[in-house]
Amino acid sequence: MNCERIQDSLVQFLLEELPHSEFTAVKEHLETGCCVCNEQVRELREGMGMLFEAAPKEDLSPEFVHRVMKLASGDHVQLVVSTPAHSAPKVTGAKLFGIGIASMAAGLAAAALGFWLLDNPHGPQLSRSLDSDRQRDNLLADSPRATGDQGVSSRATALGDFLPQSAVPSDASSQFISARTSTPASNLRANIVVDLYAKQVHFFASGFTPPTPGHDYVLWFSDGQTSQPICNLEIDHQGACKAVSSIPSDQVDGFFVTLEPEGPWAPNPQGQQQLSFEDL
Amino acid sequence: MSCDSRHRSDHCLIDKETAILSLIRKRDESGLLQLIELYGTRVKGLCLRILSDTLEAESVASDVFLEIWNRPDCYIQSRGSLRTYIMTIARSRSIDRVRSFSARAKNHEKFCQTSSAGFSLIMHTPPADLLDNERSTQITQAVEELPPNQQKALRLAFFSGMSHRQVADELGMPLGTVKTHIRKGLLRLRATLAQRFEIGDAT
Numbered sequence: 001m002n003c004e005r006i007q008d009s010l011v012q013f014l015l016e017e018l019p020h021s022e023f024t025a026v027k028e029h030l031e032t033g034c035c036v037c038n039e040q041v042r043e044l045r046e047g048m049g050m051l052f053e054a055a056p057k058e059d060l061s062p063e064f065v066h067r068v069m070k071l072a073s074g075d076h077v078q079l080v081v082s083t084p085a086h087s088a089p090k091v092t093g094a095k096l097f098g099i100g101i102a103s104m105a106a107g108l109a110a111a112a113l114g115f116w117l118l119d120n121p122h123g124p125q126l127s128r129s130l131d132s133d134r135q136r137d138n139l140l141a142d143s144p145r146a147t148g149d150q151g152v153s154s155r156a157t158a159l160g161d162f163l164p165q166s167a168v169p170s171d172a173s174s175q176f177i178s179a180r181t182s183t184p185a186s187n188l189r190a191n192i193v194v195d196l197y198a199k200q201v202h203f204f205a206s207g208f209t210p211p212t213p214g215h216d217y218v219l220w221f222s223d224g225q226t227s228q229p230i231c232n233l234e235i236d237h238q239g240a241c242k243a244v245s246s247i248p249s250d251q252v253d254g255f256f257v258t259l260e261p262e263g264p265w266a267p268n269p270q271g272q273q274q275l276s277f278e279d280l
Numbered sequence: 281m282s283c284d285s286r287h288r289s290d291h292c293l294i295d296k297e298t299a300i301l302s303l304i305r306k307r308d309e310s311g312l313l314q315l316i317e318l319y320g321t322r323v324k325g326l327c328l329r330i331l332s333d334t335l336e337a338e339s340v341a342s343d344v345f346l347e348i349w350n351r352p353d354c355y356i357q358s359r360g361s362l363r364t365y366i367m368t369i370a371r372s373r374s375i376d377r378v379r380s381f382s383a384r385a386k387n388h389e390k391f392c393q394t395s396s397a398g399f400s401l402i403m404h405t406p407p408a409d410l411l412d413n414e415r416s417t418q419i420t421q422a423v424e425e426l427p428p429n430q431q432k433a434l435r436l437a438f439f440s441g442m443s444h445r446q447v448a449d450e451l452g453m454p455l456g457t458v459k460t461h462i463r464k465g466l467l468r469l470r471a472t473l474a475q476r477f478e479i480g481d482a483t
Contacts, residue, residue, distance in 0.1 A: 011462050016372055017443050040467075042360075047466030049364035050473050051438055054419040056325035061338060064324075065316055068342045072312055072349045 006030075006037050010044055199247040201230070206240040217241070221248055297362040304352045312349050319363060320345075323370045330374035330441035340377050344370045375441045422472045430465030433458050 006029050012018045013026045030038055203219055217233040231245040296318065303311025323344055328337035347369060348355070355365050423431060429451070436447045448458040 007463070008456070008459050011437075011459065011466065012444055015368065015437075043470055044463065044466050045360035045364055046474070047470035048368065048438075049361050050419050050469055051423070051434060051466065052322070052326070052364060052367035054416050054423060055322050055367065055439065056329055057321040058325040058328050058334075058337070060316075060320050060324055060341075061334075064320070064338055064342065065313065068316060068345050069309060069313065071342070071346055072309060 003029075003034060003037055006034075007040055010037070010041055011048075014041070014044060014048065201243075201245050201247055203233070203245075204240075204242045205233075219243060219245065221245075293363075294361065298357070301352055301355065301357075301362065304349060312345060315348065315366075316345055319366050322363075323366060326367060326370050326439070327374045329439050330371065331377060336377060337374075340373045341370065343373055347373075371438065371441065375443075378441055418476070419469075419473060422469055422476075425472065426465050426468060429453075430461045430468070433461040434465045434469075437462055 006026055009018060009022060009026055013023060016023070018026065030041060201219075201221070217235065218229045219231050219233055220227050221230045228248055230248055231243050233241040233243050235241050296314075300311045300314050300318070304315070320341065324337050324341045327340045327344075328334060331337050331340065344366060348366065355362060359365075423434065426434070432451060433447055436442045436450055437444065442450065444458055444462065445455060447462070448455045451458065453461075
């Protein structure tokens with residue numbers, strides 16, 4: 001490309017709007033040291049900077065700074081699982097993409113399981129989206145499956161806004177572990193409900209971007225030793241998905257549910273994104 | 281405010297940006313905090329302008345600041361100010377989000393409703409930010425002095441999140457003409473403001 005054509009595309013180059021081939025051509029031209037074009041790049045950058053100074057301002061919400069700082073610090077909330085008797089709970093942080101659940105002292109026959117999301121010292125995040133959860137928590141806390149579980153706080157059974165009631169197993173004797181998790185630097189939120197009685201994982205998530213039709217995810221189950229894909233997740237046009245799948249192992253001690261953007265890549269999921277727990 | 285003080289504020293801003301980046305590169309979170317204080321409202325304002333949704337705008341804005349935090353070395357000072365870099369990222373990420381959620385139609389409708397009120401870029405400015413306010417006013421005035429087609433093209437490209445191709449479709453102009461309007465508009469804006477600031481320094 002000659003200088004005239006290069007200069008014609010410089011704004012798009014700076015805004016990263018050019019197709020890859022053209023972007024590369026402009027970049028290579030500038031790297032040759034062409035004084036005229038590089039000078040125009042400098043002037044255009046200055047012009048853009050000035051124009052951006054006239055951009056509108058909007059006050060940030062009170063939670064914004066806290067949220068960004070928390071994500072920047074990698075201050076993940078940890079998940080604790082314990083028996084109702086509160087016997088020596090083990091702690092694990094969020095690992096890979098998904099939910100890492102600490103060793104459970106009780107087996108499937110345990111009367112109840114409780115867990116707490118350790119409070120973040122900075123207070124609750126995403127409070128707007130959680131308010132309705134809390135209302136639902138209260139309802140669940142009054143339900144037969146929640147009452148009597150000494151270790152279960154109302155927060156422990158938090159289910160997301162997007163959790164359809166019809167998807168919640170109705171068997172009062174079912175035992176649940178549920179957790180909300182969200183990715184740093186993205187809008188992705190997920191709720192995972194583990195029904196230990198039916199040995200099922202219920203997975204609900206929203207905020208997938210882009211919600212490209214046909215771009216499915218794979219849900220993996222890992223018992224810490226091996227991983228295996230348990231189902232595909234079809235992202236709908238609103239960037240949400242839900243799935244119910246059997247737990248493919250009797251071993252639920254320290255398992256992970258992992259979401260893989262593309263795959264499956266046996267024997268282990270690849271391309272996972274890291275999630276951190278948001279405190280409830 | 282004199283132009284002298286405005287010119288000094290430019291240098292102060294550059295020094296401040298350099299200091300902030302230095303902190304961020306050292307993984308000092310106070311640098312990120314200062315960066316948010318400096319550009320948070322502007323970044324959110326631009327995101328909101330493009331996305332038309334407060335929650336989405338804050339979500340994208342947080343992505344922008346975390347991107348700087350996680351990859352500060354992607355910014356090369358010799359290529360322009362940190363402000364330009366951040367705002368460019370904010371624009372790009374907002375456009376990505378709009379595309380993801382197919383919100384362009386809604387945004388466009390909102391833009392059409394507001395555009396009839398003239399080139400009013402400043403929607404809200406904290407009262408305490410008077411120096412910055414005056415500078416923004418100067419820039420807005422300079423934009424308003426541009427030929428109408430350049431104004432429209434700049435506004436659509438930078439504050440409504442449209443690509444050059446979409447601007448061309450919107451204005452019913454050939455792509456090449458839109459490219460020229462945007463490029464010449466930016467160069468003219470820069471020349472006008474640089475001249476005003478230099479005149480101020482001379483006096």
